[in-house]
Amino acid sequence: MAAGLHAPNPDDLLPVAGLRIGTAKAGIRKPGKRDLLVLQFDPGSVAAGVFTRNRFCAAPVHVCRKHLALSQGAIRALVVNTGNANAGTGESGVLHAQETCDHLASMLGLPATQVLPFSTGVILEPLPIDRLLAGLPQALEAARAGEEGWLEAAQAIMTTDTLPKASSIAVQAGNTRYHITGIAKGAGMIRPNMATMLAVLACDAPIAPELLARWLQDINALSFNRITVDGDTSTNDSFLLVSTGAKASSNGAPIDHDAHPDAAALKEAMTALAQQLAQAIVRDGEGATKFITVEVDHAASEAEAVQVAYAVAHSPLIKTAFFASDPNLGRILCAVGYAGIDDLDVQKVDLYLDAVHVATQGGRHPAYREEDGQAVMKKQDITVRVVLGRGKAQCRVWTCDFSHDYVSINADYRS
Amino acid sequence: MAAGLHAPNPDDLLPVAGLRIGTAKAGIRKPGKRDLLVLQFDPGSVAAGVFTRNRFCAAPVHVCRKHLALSQGAIRALVVNTGNANAGTGESGVLHAQETCDHLASMLGLPATQVLPFSTGVILEPLPIDRLLAGLPQALEAARAGEEGWLEAAQAIMTTDTLPKASSIAVQAGNTRYHITGIAKGAGMIRPNMATMLAVLACDAPIAPELLARWLQDINALSFNRITVDGDTSTNDSFLLVSTGAKASSNGAPIDHDAHPDAAALKEAMTALAQQLAQAIVRDGEGATKFITVEVDHAASEAEAVQVAYAVAHSPLIKTAFFASDPNLGRILCAVGYAGIDDLDVQKVDLYLDAVHVATQGGRHPAYREEDGQAVMKKQDITVRVVLGRGKAQCRVWTCDFSHDYVSINADYRS
Numbered sequence: 001m002a003a004g005l006h007a008p009n010p011d012d013l014l015p016v017a018g019l020r021i022g023t024a025k026a027g028i029r030k031p032g033k034r035d036l037l038v039l040q041f042d043p044g045s046v047a048a049g050v051f052t053r054n055r056f057c058a059a060p061v062h063v064c065r066k067h068l069a070l071s072q073g074a075i076r077a078l079v080v081n082t083g084n085a086n087a088g089t090g091e092s093g094v095l096h097a098q099e100t101c102d103h104l105a106s107m108l109g110l111p112a113t114q115v116l117p118f119s120t121g122v123i124l125e126p127l128p129i130d131r132l133l134a135g136l137p138q139a140l141e142a143a144r145a146g147e148e149g150w151l152e153a154a155q156a157i158m159t160t161d162t163l164p165k166a167s168s169i170a171v172q173a174g175n176t177r178y179h180i181t182g183i184a185k186g187a188g189m190i191r192p193n194m195a196t197m198l199a200v201l202a203c204d205a206p207i208a209p210e211l212l213a214r215w216l217q218d219i220n221a222l223s224f225n226r227i228t229v230d231g232d233t234s235t236n237d238s239f240l241l242v243s244t245g246a247k248a249s250s251n252g253a254p255i256d257h258d259a260h261p262d263a264a265a266l267k268e269a270m271t272a273l274a275q276q277l278a279q280a281i282v283r284d285g286e287g288a289t290k291f292i293t294v295e296v297d298h299a300a301s302e303a304e305a306v307q308v309a310y311a312v313a314h315s316p317l318i319k320t321a322f323f324a325s326d327p328n329l330g331r332i333l334c335a336v337g338y339a340g341i342d343d344l345d346v347q348k349v350d351l352y353l354d355a356v357h358v359a360t361q362g363g364r365h366p367a368y369r370e371e372d373g374q375a376v377m378k379k380q381d382i383t384v385r386v387v388l389g390r391g392k393a394q395c396r397v398w399t400c401d402f403s404h405d406y407v408s409i410n411a412d413y414r415s
Numbered sequence: 416m417a418a419g420l421h422a423p424n425p426d427d428l429l430p431v432a433g434l435r436i437g438t439a440k441a442g443i444r445k446p447g448k449r450d451l452l453v454l455q456f457d458p459g460s461v462a463a464g465v466f467t468r469n470r471f472c473a474a475p476v477h478v479c480r481k482h483l484a485l486s487q488g489a490i491r492a493l494v495v496n497t498g499n500a501n502a503g504t505g506e507s508g509v510l511h512a513q514e515t516c517d518h519l520a521s522m523l524g525l526p527a528t529q530v531l532p533f534s535t536g537v538i539l540e541p542l543p544i545d546r547l548l549a550g551l552p553q554a555l556e557a558a559r560a561g562e563e564g565w566l567e568a569a570q571a572i573m574t575t576d577t578l579p580k581a582s583s584i585a586v587q588a589g590n591t592r593y594h595i596t597g598i599a600k601g602a603g604m605i606r607p608n609m610a611t612m613l614a615v616l617a618c619d620a621p622i623a624p625e626l627l628a629r630w631l632q633d634i635n636a637l638s639f640n641r642i643t644v645d646g647d648t649s650t651n652d653s654f655l656l657v658s659t660g661a662k663a664s665s666n667g668a669p670i671d672h673d674a675h676p677d678a679a680a681l682k683e684a685m686t687a688l689a690q691q692l693a694q695a696i697v698r699d700g701e702g703a704t705k706f707i708t709v710e711v712d713h714a715a716s717e718a719e720a721v722q723v724a725y726a727v728a729h730s731p732l733i734k735t736a737f738f739a740s741d742p743n744l745g746r747i748l749c750a751v752g753y754a755g756i757d758d759l760d761v762q763k764v765d766l767y768l769d770a771v772h773v774a775t776q777g778g779r780h781p782a783y784r785e786e787d788g789q790a791v792m793k794k795q796d797i798t799v800r801v802v803l804g805r806g807k808a809q810c811r812v813w814t815c816d817f818s819h820d821y822v823s824i825n826a827d828y829r830s
Contacts, residue, residue, distance in 0.1 A: 053753070314646070
């Protein structure tokens with residue numbers, strides 16, 4: 001089940017110059033599943049990454065942070081396995097992540113610090129490092145084939161995802177046509193706090209490392225850091241932005257500041273693409289049947305708006321009501337009330353469901369009719385809008401409903 | 416379904432001297448259901464209450480706070496309706512709660528400020544005040560019958576509860592034998608922040624108002640403020656402690672300080688009773704099949720211990736794993752990691768499931784075997800113990816698992 005999500009059409013996925021893709025079936029957890037991905041980047045590529053703030057963060061997250069710092073973002077390859085998160089694995093987990101990089105680096109003739117490792121899957125189980133290493137030659141063999149294969153790449157990183165997530169945008173700047181393509185995975189344990197495991201967004205524009213790192217923060221704040229499925233911040237969340245620089249910019253100069261003529265269009269496209277992928281994760285949220293946008297307006301600060309939006313987006317009572325298409329909308333006021341704003345004046349709060357004005361002045365709107373709320377609740381895509389009447393800040397958070405299938409999927413995850 | 420909860424035996428429920436109970440079928444939401452409760456207290460009784468911190472708190476909560484302040488705790492009656500929360504009802508809701516008190520007060524010849532109103536049920540729907548007022552004579556008629564009827568009282572306040580919750584303890588102090596009896600309701604929208612809707616604990620000891628108010632805070636902190644079903648803090652949470660003073664103390668002096676010879680035994684008994692009722696709410700948590708104690712030890716502060724315990728107790732991933740009896744215990748480390756302790760050293764964290772040592776030094780314990788974890792997961796009552804290795808503070812929080820029935824119950828709540 002997935003709320004309005006469709007498999008990407010391979011023809012819509014654009015090759016990114018300076019980048020090669022390879023996948024393999026390494027049998028990490030189960031045989032016959034595409035579970036290993038290697039991306040190679042040409043010399044001159046730069047990467048920026050954000051990672052989970054979970055203190056029990058996975059071993060590969062530690063190694064990624066270290067390698068990005070040591071290489072100053074000059075990354076040449078990344079390797080992703082699914083089926084095992086290599087988290088809660090202590091010292092041996094870090095050694096395994098390091099060994100993975102060492103192995104791939106020696107096959108490619110690179111320093112290990114230019115390779116980034118990623119893992120996703122079950123926590124607290126040792127990484128089957130032998131099977132992973134044995135799968136690398138197959139992935140490199142496939143990689144020689146060329147720039148395409150994004151769909152296979154998206155498939156190779158799935159866990160409980162029901163559909164692969166990949167998307168592309170082309171940006172025309174003068175005579176230069178840039179390609180940006182991204183892939184992502186995720187359906188459960190989704191409440192990214194920095195980024196989600198795992199999204200990679202690559203483009204062939206010549207973006208300078210410092211600018212790329214700054215953009216990463218801005219883009220992340222408006223995309224992966226604004227979604228939730230179940231409120232569980234994963235141990236493995238990672239979002240990587242890669243720029244191969246394989247294409248020259250429209251004026252021939254590197255894109256190293258926001259005033260460069262190509263900068264605005266590229267950043268906007270990257271943000272839109274990251275939002276598409278983030279929303280795809282929510283639409284494919286475990287058991288999701290509905291896609292909910294929670295918009296909080298007229299807040300005193302953005303932090304406060306986000307706090308209220310997540311209180312609504314995390315409430316299992318609200319999420320089950322959406323699943324049932326039941327306009328039991330007092331539950332939304334209840335969540336706004338316990339969101340932690342101590343001086344909230346409930347007389348000034350307004351609640352809308354799409355265009356239907358549900359509540360005002362601390363109670364039901366006089367013109368509200370149950371059948372109007374009911375009509376909206378039956379839709380697949382719904383916007384909840386909470387107006388706080390406190391200031392000018394706003395935010396938008398995306399989430400899904402909470403169904404029987406969420407329970408089934410997570411009760412049976414390891415079996 | 417309820418995890419190890421049984422209906423109270425009426426013979427075990429002790430009458431509290433100085434208190435009369437009456438219930439009625441007022442047809443608040445559905446006909447034929449016992450949905451109205453009136454408790455009357457003799458002159459000299461004192462009450463102390465704590466209420467929800469939800470900013471959208473219900474109209475009766477506003478009125479309760481006002482009446483307790485104006486009467487300085489000298490309360491003579493309370494009235495509870497189920498079927499409608501009288502929350503999210505704006506100004507007219509407050510008028511309705513006030514009208515309920517006025518009406519009952521005039522029937523009993525009391526000032527309205529000595530009456531407390533309580534409501535529980537659906538939010539955002541107008542209180543059917545006419546049916547409520549019409550039911551009061553029936554409740555008072557029944558009340559004349561005597562001191563007993565606690566089981567009926569517990570039944571009259573149920574919403575999605577599957578079983579009534581009531582319990583008693585007798586305390587012997589010298590030649591005086593005190594009776595303490597409490598009732599509670601609650602199964603969903605349970606993450607009390609001050610207290611839970613609704614618990615009333617009454618005793619016949621002569622406890623001074625100031626001491627009672629202080630005890631209320633201490634008792635609440637160790638009982639209702641330590642439970643969660645779904646993380647949703649209700650609009651109506653209320654916990655009331657009543658002392659009728661109908662019995663003289665063992666030395667004839669009022670119990671007005673902790674050094675009074677009867678004080679320690681009474682406070683201990685009240686705390687134990689409040690914990691029993693709080694745990695009964697969790698055991699009857701919507702869809703609950705398991706009762707989980709989350710214990711956090713060696714924390715730097717109690718606040719930090721509570722923060723970690725609730726991160727574990729709220730995680731839908733952990734709760735669904737308990738439902739499935741699946742020892743997917745990495746999810747617990749994950750929740751500890753995202754609980755918000757920025758300087759947590761995961762190398763110092765230990766995780767136990769009952770007596771089974773699951774994780775140590777950031778990874779799986781070398782002696783841990785899946786079958787040992789599996790054996791514990793199959794039990795109905797399970798203790799998760801997280802040792803943080805940071806200090807001497809600790810806490811204990813109670814919660815339940817997350818099952819298909821939670822979704823069913825909340826998807827169908829209003830139908």
